[in-house]
Structures are given as C-alpha cells and as structure tokens.
Amino acid sequence: MLGPPGAGKGTQATRLSEVAHVPHVSTGDIFRDNVGRGTELGSLAKTYMDQGALVPDDITIGMVMDRVAQNDTSSGYILDGFPRTKPQAISLDQELSKIGSMIDLAVLVDCPQDELLRRLSGRALEEGRADDSPEVIKERLQVYEIQTSPLVEYYDQQGKLKRLNGKRDVDSVTKDLCDLVGV
Numbered sequence: 001m002l003g004p005p006g007a008g009k010g011t012q013a014t015r016l017s018e019v020a021h022v023p024h025v026s027t028g029d030i031f032r033d034n035v036g037r038g039t040e041l042g043s044l045a046k047t048y049m050d051q052g053a054l055v056p057d058d059i060t061i062g063m064v065m066d067r068v069a070q071n072d073t074s075s076g077y078i079l080d081g082f083p084r085t086k087p088q089a090i091s092l093d094q095e096l097s098k099i100g101s102m103i104d105l106a107v108l109v110d111c112p113q114d115e116l117l118r119r120l121s122g123r124a125l126e127e128g129r130a131d132d133s134p135e136v137i138k139e140r141l142q143v144y145e146i147q148t149s150p151l152v153e154y155y156d157q158q159g160k161l162k163r164l165n166g167k168r169d170v171d172s173v174t175k176d177l178c179d180l181v182g183v
C-alpha cells in the first residue's frame, strides 16, 4: 500500500487484511509497538519518528524481512508503509527474489494535500500520536514527496501499480480495493 500520510492506507490495509485473511504488516505499527514496549529498536526508531524522519533503511529492511519470513505469510501479506524509499523497494525485490517470491501489486491510495492536512490534524486530537503535531505533519508530507513518491513510478514501470482515490468515504475505497485484489 502506497500513499501519503493520512490517505487512509492503514485503515484500508486493516480492512483488506480481514477480508483476504492475510497479515497486515505495518512498519509504523511495528515501530510504535517497539516504542511502547521500550525495546532497543523502539528507542532508536523514536528519535526519527518524533521528527517525522524515516528510520534508516538498514534497520527497517531487516525488520520487514524478518516479519515476512514468519509462518503466517505463506498465503501472502499486505505491506503498509513499506517500502518508503527506492533503496527499500530495490532491497525488497532482491530479497524476495532470493526466496522465489515477489510483490504482486502496488496500490496507491491518493489524496489531495488540503484533505491530508485536515485529516492528520484531526487524528492528532483523536489519537494523540506524537508525530501528528503541525511541524511534524509538514515534515512527514515533505518526506513522502521527496523520498516515497518516486516509488509510484518504480511500480508503474513494473506494471504493478493501481491507483485509488482516497478522498471518498472509507467503504467505497475498501470496495474498490477488494475488487482490485480480487477478494
């Protein structure tokens, strides 16, 4: 699942995971879980997350490859928030090809910037996420534009990209997503 912060990737990935019966692997959730449990990985990740910056690729890639190697992924999995940089995408392709696997589909959940700002500011009030403060939101949107949005072209060139308009009610987006995936 690709898309800017606030587009609804996490919500949609959670729903798809329930319908398709495959695990939802969210790097943001894994990092937040580690922060909550006070692990070494968590304290390292927190220094980046609090600033809206990306956790370094070497840490993130290893973490994802360990996760997708677990038994529950044998029928597939949904990656949410990963890959987020071109080196992450290239490493993912390389690591998966070593085990005879690959990414089938990249779904871009897109949404205009004014709507993203509105949603992220609302989420800051509702969920109290540390990285939903106005300065950090701005930084995260910029990081997306610079580091993550090139992945749209990366997957488009591989013929794997599908686009969804995320500025709609949640159920309509889920319906289109399930249609795309064929579940």
Ligand code: AMP
Binding pocket: 005, 027, 028, 029, 031, 048, 049, 050, 052, 053, 054, 055, 056, 060, 080, 081, 082, 083, 084, 085, 088, 131, 140
């Ligand atoms: P998210 O919940 O996906 O918005 O992620 C929250 C934060 O976790 C991001 O702002 C980053 O600091 C970190 N993070 C999540 N996924 C990645 C990733 N693929 N690469 C680097 N940092 C990540």
